[in-house]
Amino acid sequence: MPDLIETQRIVHSYLSARVPLVVIRSIEPTRVMDMLRGCASALRSMAYYEHSRTEGLKDLVSGQTVVDDTSLASALEHARVTFKARNNVNFVFSDVEDLEQESSTSRHLAEMVRLAESRSGSIVLIVARPVWSGLARLGMSVPLDLPSTDELATTLGGILTDHQGVVEVEWGHRELRQAAEILSGVTEMEAVNVLMTMLTKRKLLNSDIPQLSEYKDRIFGELTGIERIQLREDYRVGGLKQLQQWLVDRETLMKADLSQTSLHPPKGVLLVGVPGCGKSLSAKAIAAQWGLPLYRLDMAGILGMYVGQSESQLREALDTADRVAPCVLWVDEIEKALANGGGDSGTSKRLIGQFLYWLQESRAKVFMVATSNDVTTLPPELLRKGRFDEMFFVDLPDHHDREEILQMYFVKYLKTDLSPALATQLVAQSEGFSGSDIEAVVHGIASRMFSRGTVQLPSDEELSDWFSDVVPYSRTNAEDVAALRAWAQGRCIPAGTTPSVVPVGGQPVRRVVIS
Ligand SMILES: Nc1ncnc2c1ncn2[C@@H]1O[C@H](COP(=O)(O)OP(=O)(O)O)[C@@H](O)[C@H]1O
Ligand SMILES: [Mg+2]
Structure with missing residues (x-):
C-alpha cells in the first residue's frame, strides 16, 4: 500500500493529467483533505471546492463557504453550473452515501464525471469502501493507507513540540518511535487523540509508554478471537537461563526500528516440557519484561466452533493480532487445538495450514509464545525448522x-x-x-x-x-516425563542452563541445537 507521500504523488499526477474522476480509498477523510490541500497549493492554476455533509460546499484552499445549503444535491447543482461555465475546476466529495452499488446518487455522479470530462474538470471522491464499478470505470482509484510508523512519529513529534514548556516531556527520540510503533494500525486522528489525552496530565513519562496499548485496545473495541491478559509486574521465573538469554536478543529486535533494514521481527518460540515448570509463566513474564501487551489465542475454543466458523474465526483472530502489534501472542497448550485428528480432522488440517501460513507470512511484530505439555500429538509441520525461531525444552528444575x-x-x-x-x-x-x-x-x-x-x-x-x-x-508420571525428554533430545534446546540430572528414568537431555 502506498504511504502518504506516494499517494499524494499519484493524486497530483492524476489531477495534472485532468483525469475526470479520482477515487481515494481511505477511512481518514481529514487526512486526505490535508493531502489534497497540498496538491492544490502545488497546482495553483486550478480552482478547488470541497463538500461534506456537515460543512457544505467550501473553497478547499480558503475554507470560505460557497453555498449556504449544505446538502449534497445543492453542491452537485453548483458543480454542474460551474463545470458548464469554466474549465479546470475540481470538486472533492468526502462523505457521499450509496456509492457502493448502482443507485441514483452513483448514477448522478457518473453523469457529473462525464460533464467534468468535457470541461477538463475533475471530481475527487473520498470513500471508505469500493464504489460501484459503473462509476469507478470512469476514472482512477488510489488507496491511502493508515499512517506509517514514520508518519505517526512525525505527527506525534509535532504535537510534543507544540507543547514544549507547557507539559513536562520525558520522551526522547526512542520513546517517540516506540509510541508510534505501538500506535501503528490506528488513524492519525486517533493517534493524536491518544497523545492529547495523555498530555492532559501535564506530564509525559517514559513509564507511560505501556498505557498506549491500552488506549489502542480501546480504539479497537471488542477484539475478535484474542483475549487481552492483564499483566502484573512481578512475574519472576526461576532458572530457564538459556531461554532468558536467548530472549534478550529478540527483545532488541522486537523494539528496534527495522524499517531501514531488511531484517524481519522475530516470530516466536515453542516451549515444550514437563507440566508446572514455567512455560505459561514465561509467556506472561516475556510480555511484562518487554513492556508489550499480552494476548491469548484460544485455539481450542476456535476449533470447537461450528464447521466453517472456526477458519474465519482464526483468520479474524490472527488479523486482530497483526493490528494490535507489537504484542506477545500466547497460544497455551497448542496441542489441544492442533493435535493430529483433534476435532473434525478436515477442519483441523485447514486450521494448521492457516496458522502456519500466518506464522510464515506475517511481518507484524507479533511474538508468539506457544506452549505444549504433550508433543506426541503435535503435527510434524508445526515442528519443522523455520516455523518458530526456536523450540525450547523446559525440564524439571535442576x-x-x-x-x-x-x-x-x-x-x-x-x-x-x-x-x-x-x-x-x-x-x-x-x-x-x-x-x-x-x-x-x-x-x-x-x-x-x-x-x-x-x-x-x-x-x-x-x-x-x-x-x-x-x-x-x-514421580507418578515418570514414563511420560522420560518420553518427553527422549522426544526433546535432538529437537529442542534446553531452556535451563545445565542438562537435567533428575533421575526419573530415561536419558538426561543433552544440549543439542536443532539443525
Ligand atoms: N521456573 C519457575 N519459576 C518460578 N515459578 C514457577 C516456575 N515454574 C513454575 N512456577 C510456578 O508454578 C506455576 C505454574 O507454572 P506454569 O508456568 O503454569 O507451568 P506450565 O509449564 O505447565 O505452563 C507458575 O504460575 C509459578 O507460580
Ligand atoms: Mg501451562
Whole structure:
C-alpha cells in the first residue's frame, strides 16, 4: 500500500493529467483533505471546492463557504453550473452515501464525471469502501493507507513540540518511535487523540509508554478471537537461563526500528516440557519484561466452533493480532487445538495450514509464545525448522534452579530468606519437583501460618516434613516425563542452563541445537 507521500504523488499526477474522476480509498477523510490541500497549493492554476455533509460546499484552499445549503444535491447543482461555465475546476466529495452499488446518487455522479470530462474538470471522491464499478470505470482509484510508523512519529513529534514548556516531556527520540510503533494500525486522528489525552496530565513519562496499548485496545473495541491478559509486574521465573538469554536478543529486535533494514521481527518460540515448570509463566513474564501487551489465542475454543466458523474465526483472530502489534501472542497448550485428528480432522488440517501460513507470512511484530505439555500429538509441520525461531525444552528444575525457586517463594510467601543449611536440605528433598510443586508447598506453609494467626516460622524439621509429604508429578508420571525428554533430545534446546540430572528414568537431555 502506498504511504502518504506516494499517494499524494499519484493524486497530483492524476489531477495534472485532468483525469475526470479520482477515487481515494481511505477511512481518514481529514487526512486526505490535508493531502489534497497540498496538491492544490502545488497546482495553483486550478480552482478547488470541497463538500461534506456537515460543512457544505467550501473553497478547499480558503475554507470560505460557497453555498449556504449544505446538502449534497445543492453542491452537485453548483458543480454542474460551474463545470458548464469554466474549465479546470475540481470538486472533492468526502462523505457521499450509496456509492457502493448502482443507485441514483452513483448514477448522478457518473453523469457529473462525464460533464467534468468535457470541461477538463475533475471530481475527487473520498470513500471508505469500493464504489460501484459503473462509476469507478470512469476514472482512477488510489488507496491511502493508515499512517506509517514514520508518519505517526512525525505527527506525534509535532504535537510534543507544540507543547514544549507547557507539559513536562520525558520522551526522547526512542520513546517517540516506540509510541508510534505501538500506535501503528490506528488513524492519525486517533493517534493524536491518544497523545492529547495523555498530555492532559501535564506530564509525559517514559513509564507511560505501556498505557498506549491500552488506549489502542480501546480504539479497537471488542477484539475478535484474542483475549487481552492483564499483566502484573512481578512475574519472576526461576532458572530457564538459556531461554532468558536467548530472549534478550529478540527483545532488541522486537523494539528496534527495522524499517531501514531488511531484517524481519522475530516470530516466536515453542516451549515444550514437563507440566508446572514455567512455560505459561514465561509467556506472561516475556510480555511484562518487554513492556508489550499480552494476548491469548484460544485455539481450542476456535476449533470447537461450528464447521466453517472456526477458519474465519482464526483468520479474524490472527488479523486482530497483526493490528494490535507489537504484542506477545500466547497460544497455551497448542496441542489441544492442533493435535493430529483433534476435532473434525478436515477442519483441523485447514486450521494448521492457516496458522502456519500466518506464522510464515506475517511481518507484524507479533511474538508468539506457544506452549505444549504433550508433543506426541503435535503435527510434524508445526515442528519443522523455520516455523518458530526456536523450540525450547523446559525440564524439571535442576538443583541450582530449585534453590533459586525455593528462595524466591520463601521470600514471597514467608517473607524470609532460606538459611544455607535449610536450602541444601530442601534442594535435595525437592528433587523431581516442578516449580509449581515447590510453590504449592511454600504457599501451603504460609497459608497454614496465616490461618493459625502466627508469624512464627515452623522449625526446619517441620518445614522439611512439608516437602517429604509431596509426591511430585514426575514421580507418578515418570514414563511420560522420560518420553518427553527422549522426544526433546535432538529437537529442542534446553531452556535451563545445565542438562537435567533428575533421575526419573530415561536419558538426561543433552544440549543439542536443532539443525
Ligand atoms: N521456573 C519457575 N519459576 C518460578 N515459578 C514457577 C516456575 N515454574 C513454575 N512456577 C510456578 O508454578 C506455576 C505454574 O507454572 P506454569 O508456568 O503454569 O507451568 P506450565 O509449564 O505447565 O505452563 C507458575 O504460575 C509459578 O507460580
Ligand atoms: Mg501451562
